[in-house]
Amino acid sequence: MRILITGAAGFLGSNLCDRLISEGHDVVGMDNFVTGSEDNISHLFGNEQFTFYKHDVSNYIYVPGKLDAVMHFASPASPNPASPFAYFNLPIQTMKAGALGTHNTLGVAKHHNARFLLASTSEIYGDPYEHPQKETYAGNVDITGPRAVYDEAKRFAEALTLAYHRQHNVDTRIVRIFNTYGPRMDLEDGRALPNLLKQALLGEQLTVYGDGGQTRSFCYVDDLVDGIVKLLYSDEHMPVNIGNPVEMTILEFAEQINKVTANKGGIKYVDARSSRDPQRRQPDITRAREILKWEPMVYLEEGVNKTIPYFKKKLGLA
Amino acid sequence: MRILITGAAGFLGSNLCDRLISEGHDVVGMDNFVTGSEDNISHLFGNEQFTFYKHDVSNYIYVPGKLDAVMHFASPASPNPASPFAYFNLPIQTMKAGALGTHNTLGVAKHHNARFLLASTSEIYGDPYEHPQKETYAGNVDITGPRAVYDEAKRFAEALTLAYHRQHNVDTRIVRIFNTYGPRMDLEDGRALPNLLKQALLGEQLTVYGDGGQTRSFCYVDDLVDGIVKLLYSDEHMPVNIGNPVEMTILEFAEQINKVTANKGGIKYVDARSSRDPQRRQPDITRAREILKWEPMVYLEEGVNKTIPYFKKKLGLA
Numbered sequence: 001m002r003i004l005i006t007g008a009a010g011f012l013g014s015n016l017c018d019r020l021i022s023e024g025h026d027v028v029g030m031d032n033f034v035t036g037s038e039d040n041i042s043h044l045f046g047n048e049q050f051t052f053y054k055h056d057v058s059n060y061i062y063v064p065g066k067l068d069a070v071m072h073f074a075s076p077a078s079p080n081p082a083s084p085f086a087y088f089n090l091p092i093q094t095m096k097a098g099a100l101g102t103h104n105t106l107g108v109a110k111h112h113n114a115r116f117l118l119a120s121t122s123e124i125y126g127d128p129y130e131h132p133q134k135e136t137y138a139g140n141v142d143i144t145g146p147r148a149v150y151d152e153a154k155r156f157a158e159a160l161t162l163a164y165h166r167q168h169n170v171d172t173r174i175v176r177i178f179n180t181y182g183p184r185m186d187l188e189d190g191r192a193l194p195n196l197l198k199q200a201l202l203g204e205q206l207t208v209y210g211d212g213g214q215t216r217s218f219c220y221v222d223d224l225v226d227g228i229v230k231l232l233y234s235d236e237h238m239p240v241n242i243g244n245p246v247e248m249t250i251l252e253f254a255e256q257i258n259k260v261t262a263n264k265g266g267i268k269y270v271d272a273r274s275s276r277d278p279q280r281r282q283p284d285i286t287r288a289r290e291i292l293k294w295e296p297m298v299y300l301e302e303g304v305n306k307t308i309p310y311f312k313k314k315l316g317l318a
Numbered sequence: 319m320r321i322l323i324t325g326a327a328g329f330l331g332s333n334l335c336d337r338l339i340s341e342g343h344d345v346v347g348m349d350n351f352v353t354g355s356e357d358n359i360s361h362l363f364g365n366e367q368f369t370f371y372k373h374d375v376s377n378y379i380y381v382p383g384k385l386d387a388v389m390h391f392a393s394p395a396s397p398n399p400a401s402p403f404a405y406f407n408l409p410i411q412t413m414k415a416g417a418l419g420t421h422n423t424l425g426v427a428k429h430h431n432a433r434f435l436l437a438s439t440s441e442i443y444g445d446p447y448e449h450p451q452k453e454t455y456a457g458n459v460d461i462t463g464p465r466a467v468y469d470e471a472k473r474f475a476e477a478l479t480l481a482y483h484r485q486h487n488v489d490t491r492i493v494r495i496f497n498t499y500g501p502r503m504d505l506e507d508g509r510a511l512p513n514l515l516k517q518a519l520l521g522e523q524l525t526v527y528g529d530g531g532q533t534r535s536f537c538y539v540d541d542l543v544d545g546i547v548k549l550l551y552s553d554e555h556m557p558v559n560i561g562n563p564v565e566m567t568i569l570e571f572a573e574q575i576n577k578v579t580a581n582k583g584g585i586k587y588v589d590a591r592s593s594r595d596p597q598r599r600q601p602d603i604t605r606a607r608e609i610l611k612w613e614p615m616v617y618l619e620e621g622v623n624k625t626i627p628y629f630k631k632k633l634g635l636a
Contacts (some may be wrong), residue, residue: 019555091481099417099474138458141473144556148477155459156417156474159466163409238462256452 002026002066004114006105007059007073009036011185012177012224016071019225021049028063032056035076035085035095040184056091057101067112069232072105072157073119079147080190091149096292098153099160106164115171117232118161120239122178122281123151132247132282135176135239138248158239165237178243178256178283182221182303183310191278192216196254197304200263201311210272212251215275217282219244223296230292243283244296253300260280260304320344320384322432324375324423325391327354329502330437330495330542334389335359337543339367339587346381347413350374352411353394358502375419376411378509385430387550390423391437397465398508409467416471417478424482427490435550436479438557440599441469441496450565450600453494453557474518476557483555491549496561500539500621501628510534512629514572518581518605519629528590535600537562538621541614548610561601562614571618578622595622 003020007013008029013036017027021044029041029052045048055061057074075097076087087094102118109116125133126141133139141151158174165172181193188194193216199206219242227242248256254267288294298306312318321338325331326347335345339362347359347370362368373379375392393415394405405412420436427434443451444459451457457591459469476492483490499511506512511534514524537560545560566574572585606612615622630636 091485092478095474095481096421099421099478103414103417109525124461136460138460140456142454142456143442143473143476144453144480149481152470152474152477155461156470158461159470160410160417161411162462163413163467167409239485 001068001073002028002051002060003283004030004063004067004072004108006030006101007036008052008074009033009038009040009042010073012180012221013073013158014040014184015221015225016073016228017044017050019229021047021244024271025049028053028067030055030057031074033189034090035078057104058096059106061108063108067108067114069115069117070105070109071117071119071232072102074101075153077150078186078189080188082224083188083190085186086190087150092189094149096201098157102157102160106161108147110164110168110170113175115232116161117173117175118157118226120154120174120176122176122243122283123147124155124158124176125281126151128281132245132284133241134284135241135287156289172237173234174239175228175231176239176241176306177224178219178281179217179240180219180221180224180243182307184300187311187314192250192253193218196257197261197307197311198315200265201260201308201317203265205265205268206258208250208254208267208269212249212252212254212269212304213246215280216250216253217247219296220298220301220306223298227288227294229290230294234292236291240287240291241283241285242288242294243285243286245283247282256300257304260301261308319386320346321387321389322346322348322381322385322426323389323391324348324419325354325393325437326370327351327359328391329504330498330539331356332358332502333390333500333539333543334546335362335368337547339365343367346371346385348373349374349392353396356493363446375422376414379422379426385426385432387433387435388423388427389435389437389550390420392419393471395468396504396507398506401508403504404508405468406464408495412467415493415565416475420475420478424479424488428482428486428488433489433491433550434479435493435546436475438472438476438492440494440496440601441465442473442476443599444469446599449598450563450602451559452501452602453559453605455539457584490555491498491552492557493546493549494557494559496537496543496559496599497535498537498539498542498561500625501614503555505629505632510568510571511536514575515579515625515629516633518575518579518583519626519633519635521581521583523583523586524572524576526568526572526585526587530567530572530587530611532568533565533570533598533600534571535562536613536618538616538624539545541616545606545610545612548612554609558605559601559603560606560612561603563601563603574618578619579626
């Protein structure tokens with residue numbers, strides 16, 4: 001297949017490029033480098049299976065030649081308010097990538113009679129009342145809150161994708177991506193895993209907010225990409241959760257990080273910040289198991305070990 | 319003020335044009351006549367306070383001269399699956415009016431340094447678990463359902479409006495409009511009031527689904543427009559519900575319609591259709607009362623009496 005991937009220079013997009021190229025596909029990458037990084041794809045320049053366009057998906061998209069699939073991964077995605085690349089701090093670009101970007105990429109898929117895959121997110125569930133979250137859960141998103149620029153853009157993108165499927169028979173897929181980690185992730189994205197792993201590798205005390213009883217689920221990027229590729233190859237049109245359902249508390253996670261990295265820094269407890277983060281989010285992956293025969297295979301210790309060399313390089317420790 | 323109103327040829331838009339012109343404002347109307355009707359504004363052609371552009375708000379908008387306010391009312395809005403003008407049947411146009419249309423009209427407001435008012439809807443609450451609905455309620459919208467093309471477009475539009483307010487200091491307002499009736503409403507919009515009033519005026523039996531125990535709240539259009547104008551004049555940026563909180567069952571309502579119209583046709587009960595309609599929706603108007611000093615003034619009997627001549631004309635009975 002010849003596959004257009006928007007957001008190709010991002011964490012997930014670039015890992016997806018590698019995987020699809022390794023399976024023999026031709027990949028057309030697209031990114032405007034607002035939050036993506038050239039470092040993530042520079043190894044692909046010169047590869048004859050890879051073509052790249054620097055382009056903003058909010059503007060009209062033209063790709064010469066045929067396309068068999070379009071995968072729309074372009075969007076700011078960091079929830080770290082302190083990061084200039086967070087969607088909080090790029091609110092209108094984020095909404096444009098979700099609305100205009102999805103509209104434009106669906107138009108490309110329609111024009112080429114190509115299958116289409118939307119990268120959606122567990123954020124469409126907001127701060128959920130239902131645990132774990134099934135795909136049927138309508139979510140609890142505060143439209144007026146600062147996270148809405150991302151959450152509502154993705155909800156809109158899903159509805160538009162289904163509208164193109166129903167109205168124009170575009171062969172669409174929707175993946176709802178949960179918390180993912182691995183090489184090429186943004187060390188500054190503000191999530192628990194990069195924050196704690198960074199501190200551990202620097203030999204610092206790990207910061208745990210409140211009592212550390214909030215829970216998280218972490219999916220290793222290879223598992224996630226595997227699920228996405230299986231969804232692309234399937235013929236499932238309704239949304240599918242892809243993520244790791246193994247839930248642990250932040251405290252358990254911090255202890256495990258200290259163990260894996262042999263960090264002697266210990267743990268420091270600080271007041272729970274007036275966090276906008278949901279207290280819990282955990283995928284119900286029944287549909288992925290049944291429809292895609294997919295489930296995550298990489299244990300946290302293994303995944304963290306595979307991620308450490310990338311973190312060390314980024315931190316100047318390697 | 320000089321005020322741009324998109325969707326000016328619609329039920330609410332045209333009533334709003336009349337009201338603002340009567341208050342001495344200049345109105346620039348815009349409509350593409352996909353669901354709006356020239357009949358609703360033809361009486362304004364020739365009025366020097368009124369200018370009209372036939373234009374699709376999904377495309378770039380240019381309005382010559384200054385603008386002091388922009389009110390974005392353009393969207394398909396009928397929930398009647400049998401109507402060719404329903405948002406179900408115009409899914410992509412509906413999503414474009416909500417996303418691109420809001421983006422374009424916010425751009426106009428920003429350019430002119432004009433205040434902006436978004437016509438949002440009680441539909442953003444979906445099929446609510448909370449009664450009555452406060453503005454803080456996150457709603458229960460099924461992203462994958464057929465109503466999502468409207469509901470998610472309006473949720474997106476609200477989030478984008480707040481993003482423009484926060485990011486670009488655009489002086490924005492958001493009104494969440496509940497069930498409204500009155501002259502110029504679409505007789506075929508599929509809602510309970512036009513369905514039953516039509517049957518009553520034709521001397522037919524009124525059709526009540528199930529046991530008629532579902533409840534509705536109906537706001538007369540003059541009340542609604544009054545609330546919207548008060549919001550425009552206010553400086554409130556967060557969403558405000560405008561609607562009539564008086565709740566009645568469909569059965570009570572049908573009986574009242576038969577009384578007001580002196581219809582002898584009685585009532586027939588039919589099986590509850592596999593309805594996509596929410597069972598209940600009722601505004602909490604505490605914020606409108608406190609911030610705008612607004613509440614509805616028109617009793618149902620009076621409002622229906624004011625609506626009957628329009629229905630008779632449309633039905634060829636007058």
